[in-house]
Amino acid sequence: QMQLVESGGGLVQAGGSLRLSCTASGRAFGALNMGWFRQAPGKEREFVAAISWNGGITDYADSVKGRFTISKDHALTIDLQMNSLNPDDTAVYYCSAEPPRSPGQVPVRVYEYRYWGQGTQVTVSS
Numbered sequence: 001q002m003q004l005v006e007s008g009g010g011l012v013q014a015g016g017s018l019r020l021s022c023t024a025s026g027r028a029f030g031a032l033n034m035g036w037f038r039q040a041p042g043k044e045r046e047f048v049a050a051i052s053w054n055g056g057i058t059d060y061a062d063s064v065k066g067r068f069t070i071s072k073d074h075a076l077t078i079d080l081q082m083n084s085l086n087p088d089d090t091a092v093y094y095c096s097a098e099p100p101r102s103p104g105q106v107p108v109r110v111y112e113y114r115y116w117g118q119g120t121q122v123t124v125s126s
Contacts, residue, residue, distance in 0.1 A: 009120030
């Protein structure tokens with residue numbers, strides 16, 4: 001079984017920045033598409049950003065485009081640089097991973113990922 005561990009969450013003022021990291025360990029896979037989702041209280045888990053197994057393809061939710069950047073440090077570690085944070089970004093952020101199935105795209109839906117981290121809280125104060 002694979003484990004995903006997130007780090008880097010915390011409390012920040014509106015307009016500030018945070019950087020989240022996620023590392024996969026355990027069962028070995030040849031390649032992983034990885035992503036970030038978030039879930040605010042009383043809301044469904046929503047897509048934030050995703051990156052392909054080789055880092056060549058990225059995708060972002062419209063709400064974070066231009067503010068967040070997803071990157072892959074190496075095969076099993078991704079980061080999410082979050083700038084210009086606002087209170088609407090407050091949520092638990094979850095890392096996700098899935099071996100690639102379709103070339104040329106990255107999964108952006110919750111059901112497309114089997115592996116999930118425990119989540120890290122991000123709170124943005126106004």
